[in-house]
Amino acid sequence: MAWLSVTGLAVTGGILGCGVVEIPDGVVYPLRSNPLINLEKAPATAPPAFPPPGKPEVSLRWLADQGVAILNPADLDSHEWGKAWRDEVNTFLIGQFGTPAKPRVGNEGSAAAAIGKLSTSLNLAPAVLERGSKQYRRLCLHCHGLGGEGAGATSGWLNPLPRDFRQGEFKFISTAEHKLETGNQPLKARPRRVDILRTLHQGLDGTSMPSFALLAEEDIQALASYTLHLSIRGEVEYWALYYALRQDTETIKAIEKDPKKEAQARTARFLAGALEWEDPEADVEDFVAKTKDKLLTAGMEKLLDRLLREYAAADKNPIQPMADPYGDAPTTSQSLANGLKIFQVQCVNCHAGYGRQSALRFDNWGGVVRPANLTTPVYKGGRRPVDLYYRIFRGIPPCGMPKANLQDGDPARQAWDLVRFLLAIPYPETLPPEIRQQIHGGAKQ
Amino acid sequence: MLLDKGPSAAVEATEPAVLHFNWSASEHWIPLALTAVAFFTWLLATRSNKFWAALIGLNAATVAGYTAWCAYNHLWLPETANDLGAEVDGLFNLVLFLTSIFYFITQAVLIYTMVQKPPANGRAKPVHGNHTLEIAWMLVPAFFLAVIAIAQLPTWAKMKGQTSDSSIPVGYDPTTDSSDLLVTVTGKQWEWRMRYADPAKAKPTNPLLWASTPATDDVHAVNELHSWQGAKVRLMLRTTDVIHSFFMPQFRFKQDMLPGKTIPALLRTDKTNINSDGTERCWEIACAELCGGNHYRMRGKVVVHATREDFMRWLSETKTKQTARKDSLAAATKPSDTPAGKE
Numbered sequence: 001m002a003w004l005s006v007t008g009l010a011v012t013g014g015i016l017g018c019g020v021v022e023i024p025d026g027v028v029y030p031l032r033s034n035p036l037i038n039l040e041k042a043p044a045t046a047p048p049a050f051p052p053p054g055k056p057e058v059s060l061r062w063l064a065d066q067g068v069a070i071l072n073p074a075d076l077d078s079h080e081w082g083k084a085w086r087d088e089v090n091t092f093l094i095g096q097f098g099t100p101a102k103p104r105v106g107n108e109g110s111a112a113a114a115i116g117k118l119s120t121s122l123n124l125a126p127a128v129l130e131r132g133s134k135q136y137r138r139l140c141l142h143c144h145g146l147g148g149e150g151a152g153a154t155s156g157w158l159n160p161l162p163r164d165f166r167q168g169e170f171k172f173i174s175t176a177e178h179k180l181e182t183g184n185q186p187l188k189a190r191p192r193r194v195d196i197l198r199t200l201h202q203g204l205d206g207t208s209m210p211s212f213a214l215l216a217e218e219d220i221q222a223l224a225s226y227t228l229h230l231s232i233r234g235e236v237e238y239w240a241l242y243y244a245l246r247q248d249t250e251t252i253k254a255i256e257k258d259p260k261k262e263a264q265a266r267t268a269r270f271l272a273g274a275l276e277w278e279d280p281e282a283d284v285e286d287f288v289a290k291t292k293d294k295l296l297t298a299g300m301e302k303l304l305d306r307l308l309r310e311y312a313a314a315d316k317n318p319i320q321p322m323a324d325p326y327g328d329a330p331t332t333s334q335s336l337a338n339g340l341k342i343f344q345v346q347c348v349n350c351h352a353g354y355g356r357q358s359a360l361r362f363d364n365w366g367g368v369v370r371p372a373n374l375t376t377p378v379y380k381g382g383r384r385p386v387d388l389y390y391r392i393f394r395g396i397p398p399c400g401m402p403k404a405n406l407q408d409g410d411p412a413r414q415a416w417d418l419v420r421f422l423l424a425i426p427y428p429e430t431l432p433p434e435i436r437q438q439i440h441g442g443a444k445q
Numbered sequence: 446m447l448l449d450k451g452p453s454a455a456v457e458a459t460e461p462a463v464l465h466f467n468w469s470a471s472e473h474w475i476p477l478a479l480t481a482v483a484f485f486t487w488l489l490a491t492r493s494n495k496f497w498a499a500l501i502g503l504n505a506a507t508v509a510g511y512t513a514w515c516a517y518n519h520l521w522l523p524e525t526a527n528d529l530g531a532e533v534d535g536l537f538n539l540v541l542f543l544t545s546i547f548y549f550i551t552q553a554v555l556i557y558t559m560v561q562k563p564p565a566n567g568r569a570k571p572v573h574g575n576h577t578l579e580i581a582w583m584l585v586p587a588f589f590l591a592v593i594a595i596a597q598l599p600t601w602a603k604m605k606g607q608t609s610d611s612s613i614p615v616g617y618d619p620t621t622d623s624s625d626l627l628v629t630v631t632g633k634q635w636e637w638r639m640r641y642a643d644p645a646k647a648k649p650t651n652p653l654l655w656a657s658t659p660a661t662d663d664v665h666a667v668n669e670l671h672s673w674q675g676a677k678v679r680l681m682l683r684t685t686d687v688i689h690s691f692f693m694p695q696f697r698f699k700q701d702m703l704p705g706k707t708i709p710a711l712l713r714t715d716k717t718n719i720n721s722d723g724t725e726r727c728w729e730i731a732c733a734e735l736c737g738g739n740h741y742r743m744r745g746k747v748v749v750h751a752t753r754e755d756f757m758r759w760l761s762e763t764k765t766k767q768t769a770r771k772d773s774l775a776a777a778t779k780p781s782d783t784p785a786g787k788e
Contacts, residue, residue, distance in 0.1 A: 142738055154738045203636060203667060210636035210739070211667035214746060324770045377659055384769045416770075427661045 023137060025101045029147040031073075031090050032166065032237050035060060037366040038069035038246055047360045047368045054156045060366045070366075071245035081263035082244065085296065089240045092300050097233040100137065100146060103129040105229055106304065115308045121193050121315035122308065123225045132226025135219050139212065148230030150365075158208045161367050165227060166234020168307065169364055169398040172199065172381035174390040178317035180309065187307075188235075189397040190314035196224045198382060206378040232307050236300055243270035267295045274303045321389050322412035331420040333432040339421020340435055342414055346404045354425055354439055364398040371401070375439070377426040388419045476511045480504075498559040505552040512545070526695040526728060526749070527715040529612060532600045533697040539596055543589055610677075610711060613700055617709045619653045624679035624711060626672060629656045632682075632689030632702045635739035637730060639666045641760060656681035656707045664764050668745035670730060672714040673756040676749075682708040690734035693747055699733055714749040 043066050051058040064070050076082030098104040105124040106114070115122070136144075143162040145152040150164030163170075170191040179185060200220050203211035212220060244266055254265035326335065343351075351358055355373035363369045372380070381387050381396075392415065395403040406414045424430050428440045483500060515521050516538075525531045564570070572578055604612040609621050627642040627649065641664040642649060649655035670693075672678045682691055684702040691710075692699045695718075700710055718726040730745035750756040 139742060205638070208634055210634075210742070214668055214744065321771055383665060384767055386769045386771060389770070424661070426659070430661055 023101045025099060027101065027146075028094055028099050029097065029233065030149075031086065031093070032147075032149070032234070032241055033073055034149065034151065035366075036071040036073070036238065036242055036245065037063065037364070038071055038242075040248070041068055043068055043362050047362055050159055050360065050368050050370075053159075056156050056161055056367065059362070059368050063362060063366055069247065071242065073241050073245065076241075076244060079262070085240075085244050085263060085266075088294070088296050089237060089300070092240075092297050093233060093237055096236075096301075096304060097229065098126075098129075100133055101130075102126070103133050103226065103229055105129070105232060105308070110301075111305060115305070115312065122228060122311055123193075123221065124229060128222050128225045129229050131219065132222035132224075132229070135215070135223055136226050139215075140223070143208065148227070148234055160207050160369065161365070162208070164234075164365050165231040166238055167365060167398075168231050168235035168238070170195065170231075171396045171398055172204075172387075172391070173314075173394060173397075174319050175314045175394065176317045176319045177394075178313065180313055186310045186313070188310075189394070190310050192315045192318055193224060193228075196227055197221075200224060202382060204380045205383070206380050228311060232304065232311070235307055236304050239273065239303060240270065240296065240300055243267075243273060267299070271295065271299045274299050274306070319390055319393055321386055321393075322415055324385075324416045325410070325413050326416060326420075331424060331430075333435075335417045335420050336424055336431060336435055338414065338417035339419075339424075340438070342404075342406065342418045343421060346406075346418075350401070361400060363400070369399050374422055374425050385416075385419050385423060388422055389415065392418060476507055479507050494559045498556045501552060501559075502556055505549065509545070509549070512541075516541075523694050524726070524728075525697065526693075526718070526747075527713045529600070529603055529713065530695065530697040532603070536593075536597050536600060540593060543593070609709075612698070612712070613708065613710045617653070619651045619709075622648075622652050622679060623677065624652075625676040626678045627652050627655065627681070628670065628678060629659075629681040629683060630670070630691060630702075632684040632686075632691065632732070632736075632743075634686050634737050635732075635743040637668050637670075637691070637743070637745045639668075639670055640664070641666070641671075643760065643764075645757065652679060652681065653707060653709065656683060656709075662764075664760055665767060666763055668730070670745065670747045671750065671756055671759055672712070672747070673750040673753045674714060674717040676714050676753070676756075678712040678714060680710040680712055682710055687736050688734050689732050689736050689743070692731045692733035693728065694731070695728045695747070701734060714747075717749045717751045718747070719749070719751050719755075 037060070043063055045066060047059060047062050060070055073086070076086050096104075096106055096110075104126045137146075142152040143155050143158065144150055144165070145155070145162075148165035150162040152162065155162045167188075168190070169188050173189055173191040173195050175190055175192050175195075197220065199209065200223055201211060201213045203209050212223070215223075251266065251269050254269070255262050257265075326332075343354075350361075350371040351374055354375050355371060356375055358371035358373065360368050360370050372378075377383070379387065381391055391401070392404045395401040404415075404418065406418075425439060428436050431439065483503065487500065522534060522537070525534055602611070605615050607616045608614060609618055610623065626644050629640040631638040631640070640659060642652075642655060642660065643662055643664060646662065649660065670678075670680075680691075682700055682702045683706070684704055686704070688704065689702045690699060691702055693712075696712060698710075698712065700708060702708065718728050720726065725748065728747040728749070730747060732740055732743035734740075736743065748759075750759065
């Protein structure tokens with residue numbers, strides 16, 4: 001009888017949700033199924049509006065209407081080579097990145113795994129990633145999705161949309177433009193680890209991304225590592241599918257030569273892409289000859305290696321802000337007037353009406369964004385003066401915000417005049433009358 | 446703080462300290478186990494009235510013992526953080542006391558009717574139409590309800606009074622604001638954004654206006670409400686999206702945030718939650734109004750520093766971080782990250 005009652009209570013406890021439910025080992029990251037945007041042709045016209053709530057995919061239709069190529073991974077199903085390609089990518093990704101229950105970067109003993117483990121800025125050891133994955137599934141999954149696709153259950157109703165990590169792009173970064181040790185540019189603008197940590201700590205003001213500052217510091221660190229894991233996994237997948245689908249003239253020419261060898265032609269394009277970026281001298285033919293089988297896999301391995309080194313390099317190339325010539329002194333009217341002058345040359349094209357009349361634009365994910373309204377003190381990338389400095393001097397690459405181009409005179413003075421001006425815009429009472437009149441009109445005091 | 450701690454450092458699991466019901470503590474299983482045993486005994490037992498009466502008596506005794514035990518060990522309610530909270534607890538205990546009396550009376554009557562000898566003719570005596578009884582069971586509850594209604598009046602007045610010194614004043618006059626610290630709390634899906642007016646500076650002439658028009662030297666924080674022992678904190682409650690409810694269990698404080706409104710609340714932080722050894726007792730902030738998918742993680746904490754100086758230190762640290770013209774974190778991640786064998 002006693003056993004019966006104990007069992008009864010245990011069952012009740014289980015139903016009520018006591019105990020931790022783990023994700024089964026068999027669950028794998030879904031292979032990308034949503035469209036890729038071919039960024040080679042920039043959209044000619046601005047989007048008409050934000051996509052309606054719950055229908056973020058509408059913006060892709062607007063892009064397609066403008067002739068921007070939308071690459072649909074489902075198209076691979078219509079070719080035998082396409083199915084084989086997709087399977088090879090999937091096998092590679094599962095092999096190198098594991099599953100949500102057991103995430104990792106790089107095969108056991110591989111060079112990639114060694115980089116990920118040893119680099120403290122990446123911190124991609126399996127134990128860390130496992131902890132990150134657990135917290136991710138608890139706190140992030142329902143907006144950012146299991147594989148970091150930014151399409152979780154609630155995502156469609158949020159504006160801005162949750163970030164799709166699988167493109168390896170981040171908006172709010174403090175990485176200086178730099179070259180890799182091979183002399184190449186990184187494929188994309190990479191974040192430093194502190195940029196991801198800042199976002200986790202502070203959240204993104206003005207968006208649905210909340211602050212996680214009250215989590216244990218180890219959990220925040222693990223989440224940052226896991227974000228990198230998802231980004232790197234997603235980007236390998238991204239480029240592998242991108243070259244399988246894109247229709248540029250060279251690819252079409254190569255395929256026309258021998259339509260039966262489409263897979264080979266596309267693999268060569270993928271290798272050319274990956275290796276060319278890494279080392280212009282490298283001979284694709286030579287690489288092809290050396291690697292007798294599984295060319296695509298060999299290429300993806302190279303790409304993974306490269307991505308890891310890019311993220312590690314980003315961390316060592318922070319923007320070093322020029323010292324504020326005014327120090328801690330309060331902002332002067334002269335400084336504000338200078339800032340306004342720079343603003344009207346550098347910023348006003350996009351931040352029309354100080355951001356109140358900003359025109360919408362497409363970002364690199366095919367979504368719709370609006371240049372910030374600078375008359376309200378809401379700063380997504382952080383409100384510290386240095387955060388604004390980073391935005392000004394790095395821009396927001398995935399959204400097409402260019403970095404400011406200050407040429408004449410004293411660059412440090414100009415930079416901090418602009419930062420001080422931006423920080424003052426939302427507070428009319430702190431502005432000199434003529435600037436206040438210009439920005440806020442006569443009504444607001 | 447933001448330093449990489451290396452792969453092995455991050456493995457050890459440390460859950461954030463939160464207020465929660467400790468299911469693993471054995472004392473909570475005792476009444477459940479007793480109830481379960483009683484249930485199975487009932488399945489086996491013959492259905493005699495005496496057995497039923499004993500069962501009901503046992504149940505009443507268990508409930509009474511458990512209640513008293515929990516109340517004695519402070520297991521029911523979290524720590525109270527100010528005097529008003531203690532008053533609210535007093536009202537809770539009053540209501541509990543009154544209802545307990547009637548619980549035991551009804552249980553006693555129930556047991557009595559079961560164990561007494563049945564009348565000779567086997568029929569119960571109906572009480573329908575007994576005016577004395579009817580008047581009694583109207584007057585007695587009316588009396589006790591009146592007692593509760595009157596007993597809560599002073600507390601209610603402190604909560605929703607006409608003066609600006611009420612906890613959630615009905616008639617708030619910004620010109621007579623006597624608070625020591627001004628904080629705008631903006632609920633948004635899914636966090637609390639706090640904005641502090643620097644108490645070292647002159648107080649905004651109209652706090653209500655300040656709540657909607659930030660000043661340049663405001664200090665911003667997320668999910669953390671800081672104050673000091675003995676302070677009167679004016680909370681300006683706002684929301685940017687849907688209805689949230691700002692709930693601080695230790696203060697017995699709960700107030701909805703309504704879109705388009707600024708609700709001025711006054712919080713007295715009479716007690717510090719920093720222990721003498723420097724550790725902090727977790728005083729939670731939670732959203733008490735289902736506000737969307739991530740409602741459950743809309744959580745913050747209250748820190749009541751022991752002295753105003755401690756608070757000012759925290760404020761100036763936060764302000765320094767906020768006005769950084771250099772990345773203070775830059776140095777933290779720079780060294781020692783050479784990928785294996787690459788450089």
